[in-house]
Amino acid sequence: MELFLIEHIKFDVNGLIPAIVQDAETNEILMLAYMNAESLRLTLEKGETHFWSRSRQEIWHKGATSGNIQRVADIHVDCDADTLLLRVKPAGPACHTGERTCFYREMSR
Amino acid sequence: MELFLIEHIKFDVNGLIPAIVQDAETNEILMLAYMNAESLRLTLEKGETHFWSRSRQEIWHKGATSGNIQRVADIHVDCDADTLLLRVKPAGPACHTGERTCFYREMSR
Numbered sequence: 001m002e003l004f005l006i007e008h009i010k011f012d013v014n015g016l017i018p019a020i021v022q023d024a025e026t027n028e029i030l031m032l033a034y035m036n037a038e039s040l041r042l043t044l045e046k047g048e049t050h051f052w053s054r055s056r057q058e059i060w061h062k063g064a065t066s067g068n069i070q071r072v073a074d075i076h077v078d079c080d081a082d083t084l085l086l087r088v089k090p091a092g093p094a095c096h097t098g099e100r101t102c103f104y105r106e107m108s109r
Numbered sequence: 110m111e112l113f114l115i116e117h118i119k120f121d122v123n124g125l126i127p128a129i130v131q132d133a134e135t136n137e138i139l140m141l142a143y144m145n146a147e148s149l150r151l152t153l154e155k156g157e158t159h160f161w162s163r164s165r166q167e168i169w170h171k172g173a174t175s176g177n178i179q180r181v182a183d184i185h186v187d188c189d190a191d192t193l194l195l196r197v198k199p200a201g202p203a204c205h206t207g208e209r210t211c212f213y214r215e216m217s218r
Contacts, residue, residue: 003217020129020138027136029129032192044218076212079204083141085212095188103185103194108112109153 006040010082016052017084021094024073024087030094031102033062035084047072049086068092115149119191125161126193130203133182133196139203140211142171144193156181158195177201 011017016034023030033051035043039059042050049070053060063069070088077084095102120126125143132139142160144152148168151159158179162169172178179197186193204211 004214005217018127018141020141022138029131029138029194032127032129032187044216075216075218077214077216078141078211079206079208079213080211083211084216085138097188099188102187102189102192104188105113105186107153107184107186107193108114109184 004077004081006037006044008081009037009040009077009084010080011037012082016054017082019049019051019084019086021049021070022085022087024089028101029103030070030088030090030100033060040084043072043086044075049088063091066092066096068094070094113186113190115146115153117190118146118149118186118193119189120146121191125163126191128158128160128193128195130158130179131194131196133198137210138212139179139197139199139209142169149193152181152195153184158197172200175201175205177203179203 015036018032019035020032021030036052039050039052049062051060069091073087075086093100124145127141128144129141130139145161148159148161158171160169178200182196184195202209
Protein backbone atom coordinates (compact mmCIF):
# COMPACT_ATOMS: atom_id res chain seq x y z
CA MET A 1 0.00 0.00 0.00
CA GLU A 2 1.49 3.29 -1.19
CA LEU A 3 1.57 6.02 1.49
CA PHE A 4 0.39 9.53 0.77
CA LEU A 5 1.24 12.89 2.38
CA ILE A 6 -1.26 15.65 3.23
CA GLU A 7 0.84 18.14 1.22
CA HIS A 8 -0.17 16.39 -2.00
CA ILE A 9 -3.93 16.57 -1.44
CA LYS A 10 -5.73 18.61 -4.11
CA PHE A 11 -8.30 20.88 -2.50
CA ASP A 12 -10.83 22.48 -4.85
CA VAL A 13 -11.23 26.21 -5.64
CA ASN A 14 -13.04 26.63 -2.31
CA GLY A 15 -10.24 24.85 -0.43
CA LEU A 16 -12.36 21.75 0.13
CA ILE A 17 -12.16 18.04 -0.62
CA PRO A 18 -15.08 15.57 -0.47
CA ALA A 19 -14.67 12.86 2.17
CA ILE A 20 -16.63 9.60 1.92
CA VAL A 21 -17.25 8.05 5.34
CA GLN A 22 -17.55 4.26 5.49
CA ASP A 23 -18.20 2.02 8.49
CA ALA A 24 -14.94 0.08 8.93
CA GLU A 25 -16.73 -3.00 10.23
CA THR A 26 -19.91 -3.27 8.13
CA ASN A 27 -18.51 -1.46 5.03
CA GLU A 28 -21.75 0.55 4.88
CA ILE A 29 -21.42 4.06 3.44
CA LEU A 30 -22.50 6.46 6.17
CA MET A 31 -22.20 9.97 4.70
CA LEU A 32 -20.27 12.33 2.49
CA ALA A 33 -18.95 15.60 3.90
CA TYR A 34 -16.26 18.14 3.03
CA MET A 35 -12.90 18.88 4.63
CA ASN A 36 -10.60 21.85 4.40
CA ALA A 37 -6.90 21.53 5.27
CA GLU A 38 -7.52 22.42 8.92
CA SER A 39 -10.29 19.85 9.43
CA LEU A 40 -8.14 17.18 7.78
CA ARG A 41 -5.22 18.05 10.08
CA LEU A 42 -7.54 17.90 13.11
CA THR A 43 -8.87 14.53 11.94
CA LEU A 44 -5.36 13.14 11.59
CA GLU A 45 -4.27 14.62 14.93
CA LYS A 46 -7.31 13.66 17.04
CA GLY A 47 -8.27 10.42 15.28
CA GLU A 48 -11.91 11.56 15.10
CA THR A 49 -13.63 13.01 12.02
CA HIS A 50 -13.69 16.78 11.62
CA PHE A 51 -15.31 18.44 8.60
CA TRP A 52 -15.95 21.89 7.18
CA SER A 53 -19.59 22.84 7.47
CA ARG A 54 -20.45 24.63 4.23
CA SER A 55 -23.76 25.89 5.64
CA ARG A 56 -22.34 27.18 8.93
CA GLN A 57 -18.89 28.03 7.46
CA GLU A 58 -17.06 26.54 10.42
CA ILE A 59 -15.12 23.48 11.54
CA TRP A 60 -17.49 20.72 12.54
CA HIS A 61 -16.30 18.02 14.95
CA LYS A 62 -18.72 15.21 14.11
CA GLY A 63 -20.45 14.06 17.31
CA ALA A 64 -19.33 17.02 19.45
CA THR A 65 -23.00 17.81 20.14
CA SER A 66 -24.73 14.46 19.52
CA GLY A 67 -22.05 12.23 21.00
CA ASN A 68 -22.00 10.25 17.75
CA ILE A 69 -18.28 10.67 17.11
CA GLN A 70 -16.49 8.67 14.43
CA ARG A 71 -13.12 7.12 15.37
CA VAL A 72 -10.90 6.96 12.28
CA ALA A 73 -9.53 3.54 11.33
CA ASP A 74 -7.73 4.67 8.17
CA ILE A 75 -7.83 7.25 5.39
CA HIS A 76 -7.39 6.52 1.70
CA VAL A 77 -6.83 8.94 -1.18
CA ASP A 78 -8.01 8.42 -4.74
CA CYS A 79 -5.89 8.42 -7.91
CA ASP A 80 -6.51 12.13 -8.58
CA ALA A 81 -5.87 13.05 -4.90
CA ASP A 82 -9.14 14.99 -4.92
CA THR A 83 -11.35 12.63 -2.87
CA LEU A 84 -10.82 11.03 0.55
CA LEU A 85 -12.22 7.78 1.91
CA LEU A 86 -12.37 7.56 5.70
CA ARG A 87 -13.12 4.23 7.30
CA VAL A 88 -14.48 4.80 10.80
CA LYS A 89 -15.92 3.20 13.90
CA PRO A 90 -19.06 5.24 14.62
CA ALA A 91 -20.37 5.72 18.18
CA GLY A 92 -23.94 6.10 16.86
CA PRO A 93 -26.03 7.08 13.82
CA ALA A 94 -24.25 9.17 11.18
CA CYS A 95 -27.34 11.05 10.03
CA HIS A 96 -28.92 14.05 11.75
CA THR A 97 -32.30 12.35 11.10
CA GLY A 98 -31.29 9.53 13.44
CA GLU A 99 -30.79 7.05 10.59
CA ARG A 100 -27.64 4.94 10.75
CA THR A 101 -26.58 6.16 7.31
CA CYS A 102 -27.48 9.36 5.41
CA PHE A 103 -28.21 7.20 2.32
CA TYR A 104 -31.48 5.77 3.63
CA ARG A 105 -33.51 6.61 0.52
CA GLU A 106 -33.48 4.74 -2.79
CA MET A 107 -34.11 6.35 -6.17
CA SER A 108 -37.16 5.16 -8.06
CA ARG A 109 -36.55 4.08 -11.65
CA MET B 110 -37.14 2.11 2.11
CA GLU B 111 -38.40 5.54 1.05
CA LEU B 112 -38.37 6.11 -2.74
CA PHE B 113 -36.93 9.27 -4.24
CA LEU B 114 -37.58 11.03 -7.55
CA ILE B 115 -34.93 12.56 -9.83
CA GLU B 116 -36.81 15.89 -9.75
CA HIS B 117 -35.84 16.35 -6.12
CA ILE B 118 -32.08 15.92 -6.59
CA LYS B 119 -30.09 19.02 -5.63
CA PHE B 120 -27.43 19.70 -8.22
CA ASP B 121 -24.72 22.23 -7.25
CA VAL B 122 -24.06 25.65 -8.84
CA ASN B 123 -22.30 23.85 -11.72
CA GLY B 124 -25.26 21.52 -12.23
CA LEU B 125 -23.37 18.55 -10.77
CA ILE B 126 -23.81 16.05 -7.94
CA PRO B 127 -21.06 13.78 -6.52
CA ALA B 128 -21.71 10.07 -7.01
CA ILE B 129 -19.99 7.48 -4.82
CA VAL B 130 -19.55 4.16 -6.62
CA GLN B 131 -19.51 1.02 -4.47
CA ASP B 132 -19.08 -2.61 -5.52
CA ALA B 133 -22.48 -4.19 -4.77
CA GLU B 134 -20.92 -7.55 -3.93
CA THR B 135 -17.74 -6.73 -2.01
CA ASN B 136 -18.92 -3.33 -0.64
CA GLU B 137 -15.57 -1.87 -1.66
CA ILE B 138 -15.61 1.83 -2.61
CA LEU B 139 -14.45 2.02 -6.21
CA MET B 140 -14.47 5.72 -7.15
CA LEU B 141 -16.17 9.07 -6.83
CA ALA B 142 -17.29 10.94 -9.93
CA TYR B 143 -19.79 13.66 -10.83
CA MET B 144 -23.11 13.52 -12.63
CA ASN B 145 -25.21 16.19 -14.28
CA ALA B 146 -28.93 15.67 -14.86
CA GLU B 147 -28.34 14.15 -18.30
CA SER B 148 -25.77 11.60 -17.11
CA LEU B 149 -28.06 10.62 -14.24
CA ARG B 150 -30.96 10.12 -16.67
CA LEU B 151 -28.73 8.02 -18.96
CA THR B 152 -27.59 5.94 -15.96
CA LEU B 153 -31.20 5.29 -14.94
CA GLU B 154 -32.26 4.53 -18.53
CA LYS B 155 -29.32 2.31 -19.57
CA GLY B 156 -28.55 0.71 -16.21
CA GLU B 157 -24.84 1.49 -16.65
CA THR B 158 -22.96 4.36 -15.01
CA HIS B 159 -22.63 7.62 -16.95
CA PHE B 160 -20.84 10.63 -15.49
CA TRP B 161 -19.93 14.19 -16.41
CA SER B 162 -16.24 14.52 -17.12
CA ARG B 163 -15.19 17.84 -15.57
CA SER B 164 -11.83 17.77 -17.40
CA ARG B 165 -13.25 16.94 -20.83
CA GLN B 166 -16.58 18.71 -20.25
CA GLU B 167 -18.58 15.89 -21.75
CA ILE B 168 -20.76 12.91 -20.87
CA TRP B 169 -18.60 9.94 -19.96
CA HIS B 170 -20.02 6.43 -20.29
CA LYS B 171 -17.78 4.51 -17.89
CA GLY B 172 -16.19 1.58 -19.71
CA ALA B 173 -17.16 2.73 -23.23
CA THR B 174 -13.45 2.69 -24.17
CA SER B 175 -11.94 0.27 -21.63
CA GLY B 176 -14.80 -2.22 -21.54
CA ASN B 177 -14.93 -1.85 -17.77
CA ILE B 178 -18.59 -0.88 -17.58
CA GLN B 179 -20.46 -0.75 -14.28
CA ARG B 180 -23.95 -2.31 -14.19
CA VAL B 181 -26.10 -0.44 -11.67
CA ALA B 182 -27.68 -2.50 -8.89
CA ASP B 183 -29.32 0.41 -7.07
CA ILE B 184 -29.00 4.14 -6.39
CA HIS B 185 -29.39 5.79 -3.01
CA VAL B 186 -29.72 9.49 -2.17
CA ASP B 187 -28.49 11.12 1.02
CA CYS B 188 -30.53 13.16 3.51
CA ASP B 189 -29.65 16.48 1.83
CA ALA B 190 -30.31 15.06 -1.67
CA ASP B 191 -26.91 16.39 -2.74
CA THR B 192 -24.92 13.13 -2.92
CA LEU B 193 -25.64 9.84 -4.71
CA LEU B 194 -24.50 6.34 -3.83
CA LEU B 195 -24.46 3.88 -6.73
CA ARG B 196 -23.97 0.21 -6.00
CA VAL B 197 -22.65 -1.52 -9.11
CA LYS B 198 -21.40 -4.74 -10.61
CA PRO B 199 -18.13 -3.77 -12.32
CA ALA B 200 -16.88 -5.60 -15.43
CA GLY B 201 -13.27 -4.76 -14.50
CA PRO B 202 -11.05 -2.30 -12.62
CA ALA B 203 -12.61 1.08 -11.80
CA CYS B 204 -9.37 3.06 -11.93
CA HIS B 205 -7.63 4.32 -15.05
CA THR B 206 -4.36 3.10 -13.44
CA GLY B 207 -5.63 -0.48 -13.66
CA GLU B 208 -6.22 -0.72 -9.90
CA ARG B 209 -9.51 -2.28 -8.84
CA THR B 210 -10.40 0.83 -6.85
CA CYS B 211 -9.25 4.45 -7.22
CA PHE B 212 -8.59 4.54 -3.45
CA TYR B 213 -5.46 2.39 -3.56
CA ARG B 214 -3.30 4.79 -1.52
CA GLU B 215 -3.38 5.27 2.24
CA MET B 216 -2.56 8.54 3.99
CA SER B 217 0.44 8.53 6.29
CA ARG B 218 -0.18 9.88 9.78
